[in-house]
Amino acid sequence: MSETDELTQLRTTVETLTAQVRALQDQLDIMQLVAQYGPAVDSGSGEAAAGLWTDDGVFDAIPHLRMEGQDDIVGMVHGTGHQSLIHKGCGHVLTAPHIVVDGDEATGRSHALHLRWDADAGRFWVFQVSANTWRWVRTERGWRIAERVNANLDGSPGPRAMLAPEGT
Numbered sequence: 001m002s003e004t005d006e007l008t009q010l011r012t013t014v015e016t017l018t019a020q021v022r023a024l025q026d027q028l029d030i031m032q033l034v035a036q037y038g039p040a041v042d043s044g045s046g047e048a049a050a051g052l053w054t055d056d057g058v059f060d061a062i063p064h065l066r067m068e069g070q071d072d073i074v075g076m077v078h079g080t081g082h083q084s085l086i087h088k089g090c091g092h093v094l095t096a097p098h099i100v101v102d103g104d105e106a107t108g109r110s111h112a113l114h115l116r117w118d119a120d121a122g123r124f125w126v127f128q129v130s131a132n133t134w135r136w137v138r139t140e141r142g143w144r145i146a147e148r149v150n151a152n153l154d155g156s157p158g159p160r161a162m163l164a165p166e167g168t
Contacts, residue, residue: 026101029143030136034110038092046077053145054137062151062159089117091124097134100166104138105146109163112150129153131162
């Protein structure tokens with residue numbers, strides 16, 4: 001193999017590895033973003049929770065509440081309903097999402113569990129299990145949530161369909 005061929009092969013290898021590292025970093029950054037949601041809302045940190053979204057991001061908690069923009073998300077976390085939940089003991093646990101990155105946008109799906117404390121029994125119980133679909137965008141601040149749709153897995157076909165692999 002000539003020196004020119006070796007240099008071409010090296011460049012190709014470096015370009016391939018660079019693309020793979022970027023893809024892995026995108027996946028990791030998005031997973032870290034999702035992982036921050038539960039601790040933010042369970043600690044009552046409305047600004048931290050809202051900061052996970054784009055300025056005009058949407059959080060649709062079907063059928064209870066649709067939040068548009070960071071101010072709505074801050075309002076939900078600081079609102080009496082949510083504050084009552086966290087002061088009685090609860091946890092929002094999100095599973096690692098399946099992520100499909102396409103340039104500066106990504107989509108995904110995952111589960112979320114809402115756990116509540118039962119002081120009389122001295123234990124937590126699963127209050128809600130939901131399907132989530134996500135749309136993320138790369139911004140100047142890194143990856144942010146552009147849209148999250150959360151629907152209870154109550155046996156109805158809509159929430160189940162949210163979890164189906166793309167193209168099925």
